[in-house]
Amino acid sequence: MNAIEIRGLEKHYPGFDLQLDLSLPQGCILGLVGENGAGKTTTIKALLGAIRPDAGSLSVLGQPVKEENAALRERLGVVLDDPGYPECVTARQLGGIMAGVFRNWDKASFAALLKQLAIPEGKAFKDLSRGMKMKLSIAVALSHGAELLILDEPTSGLDPVVRDEVVELFSEFTRDEQHAILISSHIVSDLEKLCDYIAFLHRGRLLLCEEKDRLLEEYGLVHLSRADFAALDSAAVIGSRRSPYGVSAVIRRDAVPAALPVEPVSIEDLFVLMIKGDAE
Amino acid sequence: MKGLLKKDLLMIVKYCRFLVLMCLIFAVMSGFSAEEDGSGNFFFLVYPVLLGSIMPITLMSYDERSHWDLYCSTLPLSRKTVVNERYLLGLLCFLAFFAVTMLSQAAALLPRGRGAELGDLVGVLGLIGLLPPAVMLPICFRWGVEKARILYYVLIGVMVAGGLIFSQELMLTGAMQLGGAAWLVPLLALLLFAASWYLSIKLYQKREF
Numbered sequence A: 001m002n003a004i005e006i007r008g009l010e011k012h013y014p015g016f017d018l019q020l021d022l023s024l025p026q027g028c029i030l031g032l033v034g035e036n037g038a039g040k041t042t043t044i045k046a047l048l049g050a051i052r053p054d055a056g057s058l059s060v061l062g063q064p065v066k067e068e069n070a071a072l073r074e075r076l077g078v079v080l081d082d083p084g085y086p087e088c089v090t091a092r093q094l095g096g097i098m099a100g101v102f103r104n105w106d107k108a109s110f111a112a113l114l115k116q117l118a119i120p121e122g123k124a125f126k127d128l129s130r131g132m133k134m135k136l137s138i139a140v141a142l143s144h145g146a147e148l149l150i151l152d153e154p155t156s157g158l159d160p161v162v163r164d165e166v167v168e169l170f171s172e173f174t175r176d177e178q179h180a181i182l183i184s185s186h187i188v189s190d191l192e193k194l195c196d197y198i199a200f201l202h203r204g205r206l207l208l209c210e211e212k213d214r215l216l217e218e219y220g221l222v223h224l225s226r227a228d229f230a231a232l233d234s235a236a237v238i239g240s241r242r243s244p245y246g247v248s249a250v251i252r253r254d255a256v257p258a259a260l261p262v263e264p265v266s267i268e269d270l271f272v273l274m275i276k277g278d279a280e
Numbered sequence B: 001m002k003g004l005l006k007k008d009l010l011m012i013v014k015y016c017r018f019l020v021l022m023c024l025i026f027a028v029m030s031g032f033s034a035e036e037d038g039s040g041n042f043f044f045l046v047y048p049v050l051l052g053s054i055m056p057i058t059l060m061s062y063d064e065r066s067h068w069d070l071y072c073s074t075l076p077l078s079r080k081t082v083v084n085e086r087y088l089l090g091l092l093c094f095l096a097f098f099a100v101t102m103l104s105q106a107a108a109l110l111p112r113g114r115g116a117e118l119g120d121l122v123g124v125l126g127l128i129g130l131l132p133p134a135v136m137l138p139i140c141f142r143w144g145v146e147k148a149r150i151l152y153y154v155l156i157g158v159m160v161a162g163g164l165i166f167s168q169e170l171m172l173t174g175a176m177q178l179g180g181a182a183w184l185v186p187l188l189a190l191l192l193f194a195a196s197w198y199l200s201i202k203l204y205q206k207r208e209f
Helices: A040-048 A070-074 A091-099 A107-116 A130-141 A160-173 A188-194 A212-218 A226-231 A267-279 B002-015 B017-032 B042-053 B055-065 B068-072 B079-112 B116-143 B145-177 B179-205
Strands: A002-013 A016-025 A029-034 A055-060 A076-079 A148-152 A180-185 A197-202 A205-211 A219-224 A237-243 A246-252
Touching (some): A002 A040, A016 A040, A016 A205, A029 A040, A040 A055, A040 A148, A040 A180, A070 A076, A076 A130, A091 A130, A091 B002, A130 A148, A130 A160, A148 A160, A160 A180, A197 A212, A197 A267, A205 A212, A205 A267, A212 A219, A212 A267, A219 A226, A226 A246, A237 A267, B002 B079, B017 B042, B042 B055, B055 B068, B055 B079, B079 B116, B079 B179, B116 B179
Parallel strands (some): A029 A180, A029 A197, A076 A148, A148 A180
Antiparallel strands (some): A002 A055, A197 A205, A219 A246, A237 A246
16 A cells, blocks of 8 residues: 555646646655755645645545544654744643644653653743754654654754754654655755655656666766767756766666766756756 | 643743733722722723633734644644634633623622623623624634734724723613613624634635645
């Protein structure tokens, strides 16, 4: 069963249209990459029932997404870019509030996570740093037996040490094969560490969705002179960047001559060059 | 709903404690300011009840600022539950300040043999306390507090102007002129409040975040 199934999703706003098909297999982590305004948050909102799609069907953990599906939401752990907690509450008080919201609230697990992540229990939410706020939000998401985490930019604004800590928590979560994560981020390096699948969103369209390892196997990076680049089969080129020294291009490994020196491509380069190629 | 109530009570304690204290003082003072001739300070009389009943709107504005609405829509709570909690809280706040005001008025009026006026006060305070949230809450739930705030200022203006023009005495006289039908006023206010509750559920179910 897929943890997430999006079929023919359409959402139209003035100046922006989202059209998307996407699925996330159970037990996997899918990273949603895209520039600002690409449609990542809109996709997540549609999955959470916070907005109504104009067309298409969405199902989460085998159940159709509806605004009123409280039973389904018990099984979701959600972290939003802006956590949304009242500014005045402390982590301890937040635990008390959530105990009255989630049937399966695990007080002991929440307390352990606060300790593990060194989150001060008695400090008001507004007085916490951005990193602490996100860690608190993650602690809440992991303290009620969620099977699927839906995370919107959970690592943005965090320093590398905290990011590493958070990424480790997510990896631990997916050790259970019934668990899955959908994570959107600008920080592609985090997704590269964490994800099994990567989906590129650009201007409301899915550019590609592929297993990360396969992406890294299929695509490579070449640095060529302009003349050598011009001689390449255009179908082999996914995206390119011109500089005074030549051209850097992401290519399909199987579509270029074997003698061509091809470097491994990072997900970040792949995404940036694909977008640039699209823009050009 | 337990979690939502807990959150809102924490927010009242943190953000609104001075307002609550001030309302309690005003509610008690309303009794002291009741004059022999039936007049008194109308402001002290209505302010606590009015402020108490719109407490949910005050909290909603804090929630909007912290983007709680979107996060709340991801929690295992139906939209109906979210609306129910806010109306229940508004009703509880209204009843708390209403009770203190009525007790204070009873302490002032009963020794003077004017207990009959208490019945009229129920109507006046019921209307003043329940009408503003009944009008504003559906707008808050559908379009947010900012838009409802404009209406709030208009309503407050109308009520203050009403208080200045007609005074407590005149309003009470008006209520007394209703005679046996005076009980209709709070009943009407309650009916409006109930209709507003139902409308808010319907409107909030259509809200996108």
